[in-house]
Amino acid sequence: xxxxxxxxxxxxxxxxxxxxxxxxxxxxxxxxxxxxxxxxxxxxxxxxxxxxxxxxxxxxxxxxxxxxxxxxxxxxxxxxxxxxxxxxxxxxxxxxxxxxxxxxxxxxxxxxxxxxxxxxx
Amino acid sequence: xxxxxxxxxxxxxxxxxxxxxxxxxxxxxxxxxxxxxxxxxxxxxxxxxxxxxxxxxxxxxxxxxxxxxxxxxxxxxxxxxxxxxxxxxxxxxxxxxxxxxxxxxxxxxxxxxxxxxxxxxxxxxxxx
Numbered sequence: 001x002x003x004x005x006x007x008x009x010x011x012x013x014x015x016x017x018x019x020x021x022x023x024x025x026x027x028x029x030x031x032x033x034x035x036x037x038x039x040x041x042x043x044x045x046x047x048x049x050x051x052x053x054x055x056x057x058x059x060x061x062x063x064x065x066x067x068x069x070x071x072x073x074x075x076x077x078x079x080x081x082x083x084x085x086x087x088x089x090x091x092x093x094x095x096x097x098x099x100x101x102x103x104x105x106x107x108x109x110x111x112x113x114x115x116x117x118x119x120x121x
Numbered sequence: 122x123x124x125x126x127x128x129x130x131x132x133x134x135x136x137x138x139x140x141x142x143x144x145x146x147x148x149x150x151x152x153x154x155x156x157x158x159x160x161x162x163x164x165x166x167x168x169x170x171x172x173x174x175x176x177x178x179x180x181x182x183x184x185x186x187x188x189x190x191x192x193x194x195x196x197x198x199x200x201x202x203x204x205x206x207x208x209x210x211x212x213x214x215x216x217x218x219x220x221x222x223x224x225x226x227x228x229x230x231x232x233x234x235x236x237x238x239x240x241x242x243x244x245x246x247x248x249x
Contacts, residue, residue: 104173107173
């Protein structure tokens with residue numbers, strides 16, 4: 001199953017309420033057949049710009065990252081489900097970023113002479 | 122060399138040009154001298170290692186807002202072009218995509234640069 005990363009921005013709430021939101025989100029994910037690997041808290045910080053969602057203008061939010069593995073059908077259903085949740089400001093599913101940085105070969109010098117003369121196809 | 126020298130049928134009296142003087146010859150290698158004179162095929166030993174851009178080997182992530190903010194104008198929040206950042210093709214595209222993603226997902230401000238990152242070291246070739 002492909003690996004996804006769910007970037008979640010929740011409304012700035014008290015700790016027990018945030019915990020409740022995260023709990024029901026993870027339960028919803030597991031219901032649809034996903035395996036939650038990791039849940040990271042990136043802290044509660046001021047949003048980069050004011051976001052209006054569910055008749056509310058938010059200035060602060062809690063950033064969370066859910067590392068999960070699930071079937072591709074989960075994306076659309078979960079986006080729908082989270083869209084209806086009033087405590088979720090922003091949600092996004094991203095393909096898990098696999099870090100592969102060892103093969104960087106450096107800047108290859110471009111041969112401009114070859115580019116000048118069009119190659120006959 | 123003020124001496125009489127006979128070389129190549131010419132008689133030299135006094136100064137003898139260097140070419141005409143008796144040069145020491147390598148008697149022991151006279152047989153193999155003809156083959157070992159040609160240059161040996163080898164890769165340029167003075168070849169410089171390929172030039173790397175500043176992000177070569179660094180993983181670019183949309184969550185790393187501080188890194189992304191270094192390639193953005195502090196006044197308008199616009200992404201700098203390749204001629205300013207000096208990045209290679211691949212990395213410039215990666216940074217661009219990551220910045221746009223961070224904008225949409227609510228990680229990075231759009232119209233300006235996050236004030237806490239204004240004192241970061243300047244990587245780009247901008248003078249202001």
